[in-house]
Amino acid sequence: MTPAPSPRFRISRHRRLAWVGSLLACGLSLLGLALCWLNPSIGAPLRPGLDFTGGTQVQVERDCAPCKAITAAEIRQGLSSLDLPSPEGEIAPSLGSASVQVLDGGRSLLLRLPALEADQSKALVDGLAGKFGPLLKSGTSVNTIGPTLGSRLLRGSLISLLVSFAGIAVYISINYSGVFAFLALLCLAHDVLITCGLFAWLGLLQGIEVDSLFAVSLITVAGYSVTDTVVVYDRIREQRRTLGDLPLVDQVDVAVDATLTRSLYTSFTTLLPLVALIFFGGSTLFWFAVALTVGIAVGSWSSIGVAPTLLPVLSKR
């Protein structure tokens, strides 16, 4: 049975709009990344979190209800009078450079310091308990990441990302063609760039930092983006037999139209649990879920509006 080559929705009619939209989003993202990089307090395309900079992050929860209001300045003052133990011959890092955040109306304190030894963080928590306590023992979390580990993590994430790109490119080149692979990677770069761009702006405006979970989400977005694009490719390949004589633009239109419902439904069903995570999923996963939601939404957009519409332009044969 030959499907009628008269798609209800012709993506090629809207392609200029699609391109302008994507270019605009990419431009804004690049601007955000550049501004972040130029910002002296950040100095990197994204505001790096503890996972990448190294250091110690201490979060404590005070055992009080209601809690007396407390200011960051008070805590900083309390910190400066603490004396940390130091290993023989080394001088304990100064607590003066700590960044202090007060959360939940004074209930939780979040401190960011240079990397501390386990002994020193214990002394710090004990000191905080003495000054601002009592503290809930079960609500204390101390994370220390050595400075070398951060760069290692970054390198590991980048290398694995690049290798998976290369693997995907090879797979698509073999199963489809080089142009398809190039466009799939372009789409993927588009999705990753826009997700990064959003977090660059969030870092600039809200002070949101990226952590290793963000790296995980970028990798996921990349994988999802390719899957989405490949479904459209698969349709184009399948139609070659019946519609091979039509101009590529029309073939693409038919393929996009045929897979449109699937693309929208799939994005919708994948986004449902993610949106649930944003609303109910605790603070730890909030930004992770945001990154995935945006990335997957953009990925689904690019698999409809970017990769297929560029295909006829690039493969002039």
Next chain:
Amino acid sequence: MGRQQGWFALILALTIASGALLANYGLQLGLDLRGGSQLTLQVMPAGAITRVDSEQLEAVKDVLERRINGLGVAESTLQAVGNDQLVLQLPGEQDPSQAARVLGSTALLEFRAQKPGTEEEMRGLLALKRQAESVLRAKRPPSVSEDPTAPPPPEPPALSPQDLSKALTSLGIEVPTGTSEVDQIELLLRETNRRILSLYGPPLITGKDLTSAGRQQQATGSGWEVTLGFNREGGEKFASLTQSIAGTGRVLGIVLDGRSISEASVGEQFKVAGITGGSASITGNFTAEEARDLEVQLRGGSLPLPVKIVEVRTVGPSLGAENIRSSLVAGLSGLVLVAVFMVAVYRLPGIVAVVALSLYALFNLAIYALIPVTLTLPGIAGFILSVGMAVDANVLIFERIKEELRGGNTLIRSIDTGFSLALSSIIDGHVTGLISCAALFFLGTGLVKGFAVTLAIGLVLSLFTALTCTRTLLRLVMSYPALRRPTYFLPSRQLPPVKSAAPQPGLA
């Protein structure tokens, strides 16, 4: 029909097996979900070794494992990561500082004799060292874990600022202005230690000559001492070492990791045979905690290579519990919404898909229990995403079936064609996903790895459930003629007008 029943039996068996597995083993939760501490140790190259290889990593791991057992933390795990890192997990442990102290030092124990002719210099250095140590001890706030009933330490001999600066100058140390008193004393201690070491001869006995280590309260004073038992050879060496310095006024130095921790003089009475009996004790004026740490380290042996603690993460159990609860609520409510959506959009096959996806979730969890996969936050994220992929496979199939039905095909034929046409895109999507997982697993670090594992398991299972479970169940449902209506698949207005009236006879 026979093959189909075979598949059905397999699915049933898998379901029962998964249920039993989960009931018996349960899931292993990561530290970020249940609270605890995690330490990452980096093995550092030293001496002639410029690159750490797996054999050396294994040797370091052995020693550390013995030390951890000495600490007596339940359920701790020590795993090698990459070529030169070890990750220690201490579930439920809120205070990793002791583990950090015990694991972080090399614990290279050496017994050395003082060189002849240095008695005068040694006496001065030791006096200075004792003074500085006791001042420092008094200045430190007492550790919380210390026994509150212990008598307060004796009043320290005063070390006035003048005396301190005189002592520093006599040792040739230049102190930058603005250095605090504690830091000055520490500089002083470091220099005296360096000089004391230079007065010792070569190491004659090392930790390798030990067979046992213990601790006991000192007979006099409040401190603790660490007792040592030597092997035969060690005992002989110890006897001849003590004999050589007995009654001379020279001391026996006990050096731990390049720090002289105890300097003992040997009495005249051992002139003849030295101290025999194969045992000794180190009276370094330890606190109970320090004595225990040293005992554990000496029992475990010294590390062949030094280690450095590069990461410490501690999560309180309430933070963990909150994470579990909220992630579970979110995950489940998301999945329920997906189920509602599938049934609303796809009708009868939607119900089949929900059953198949529930089985999919069950199989997934069973595999986590079986391998076992430790569930962490990124792992849960990987699981949720793989559910997305599994749903996608079903959506692809059902969209195809709908297309075929709209094109006027019979129901059974549409189902078969739908499955076979959707296959290539499902496989392409899953394979590209698996390529990413492989890259992430082999090249990524901790968190990323956990994500890759759950996503990969999810992808493989999703291929299986979409192509077998959904298919088998759908065919099973189609074997009931009453259910064989195209309108259970599609609104009747979308069906081609002529053929929509009567149920189609099965062709399969």
